[in-house]
Amino acid sequence: MNEKDLIDTFRQTLDDHLIGALSQQGSWAEDTFVRYILCPRISYEMLVPYRGIFHNAFSADEAAAFRENPSTLARMLEQQYEYYEDLPNLKGKGNPIGTFSLMKGDSKSLDILFVAVCRSLGIPARLHPSAQKPQYLSDKGWEDAVFSLTSPQTQKSTSWGMLHLHRDIKVPQDTPEASYFENFSFALLEDGVYKTLIYPYGSTDVYSEPYEVEAGAYRLTTGIRMKDGTAKVRFVYFTVNAGDTTEVVLSYRETEVDIPVLGKLAPGSILTRLDGTEVELEELLGSEGAIAAWIEPEREPTKHLIRELCELAEPLDKLGIPIVLMIGDMEWNASFDPVGYPKLPVRTVFVQDSSYASLSGFISKPAAYEAGYPHLFVLDTLHQVRYSASGYKIGTGKEALQIAAAISQSSIGSE
DSSP states (O other), X not given: OOTTHHHHOOHHHHHHHHHHHHTXXXXXXXXXXXXXXXXXXXXXXXXXXXXXXXXXXXOHHHHHHHHHOHHHHHHHHHHHOEEOOOOTTTTTOOOHHHHHHHTEEOHHHHHHHHHHHHHHTTOOEEEOTTTOOEEEEETTEEEEOOOTTTOTTOOSOOOEEEEEEEEOTTOOTTOOOOOBXXXXXXXXXXXXXXXXXOOOTTOOOOSSSOXXXXXXXXXXXXXXXXXXXXXXXXXXXXXXXXXXXXEEEEOXXXXXXXXXXXXXXOTTOEEEOTTSOEEEHHHHHTTSOEEEEEEOTTSHHHHHHHHHHHHTHHHHHHHTOOEEEEEETTTOOTTOOGGGOTTSOTTEEEEEEGGGGGGGGTOOOHHHHHHOSOEEEEEOTTOEEEEEEESSOTTHHHHHHHHHXXXXXXXXXXX
């Protein structure tokens, strides 16, 4: 189950699925049983206690017939089902009990209902990880449950192949880690249109196991977002044949990072350490480049930046530059405790900046003040500002890391 499901699912629902599935344990391999029979989650529907209802909805002879040939279950459900597609914001959200009670809804709700009934009767079933088609497991492997009204042109099961991605051995140092939907995806050509395959957002384990995909023509898209909002994109076209494995290198375009000088730190700013002693900002920043940010720790924009820095702790630690986080005296209250951020990079320092006095030496344009906190800067070895970002902006942590790494590699600012 998803981590979120363990938080907001009622005990009645969990009991129904656990007790209702235990009789099938041992009939299949443990992994198959857990993932495709026991698991109550099918798509994005609300989890409900449906197993007891479906156990009692069919006679013993009907259940046996469905187990023998699950396609008969698909035909029976569709004969009783009324398609209703006028649900722009709710497609695919029907829970199995509601869909079964109404026998009306969109095609995705029917797919979810089919999988739920199968699992309730001890038939391993799923929505295919990428194509999202309803499938059941037979002696021949995974087979599509074909609903004629939604797939009139495909009255037989889809043919499948494998797509195996490989790392680019010539990858530049600043290339990001592969992350699905974040910086790469692949799409299948259907009726003249490329349709992107669905996999979990941010999935990074992309090289260890091949993807099971439909046979056909594909386009792999990779992209690196630049600071100015543009993206360096690459398309790779390939074909996956039924029963074969296609090998594709996941590569990105090289990026030339433009790092202009935006200003220079004004000397003399005095800050206060955790122990109450005073220190100059220049001393904290050192002579090796740094990341500096003025933050409001109780507000969501700052919390998001801190989460990004925590997620980037490993590459930032490898880079080895100080990260100075400055907090105004009004925000340094009893609810703030630096100890609550143990996953930040090891060279992170929290200091108090009275009324954010030193911030004026970094920004003077109204736009930055209007955007609000946090105000994030990357400085080179000469304490020149080479990057700045203000307000709630996703990805500033990665952008700052990219700039700082480029400065370190090229020794910009040291000449």
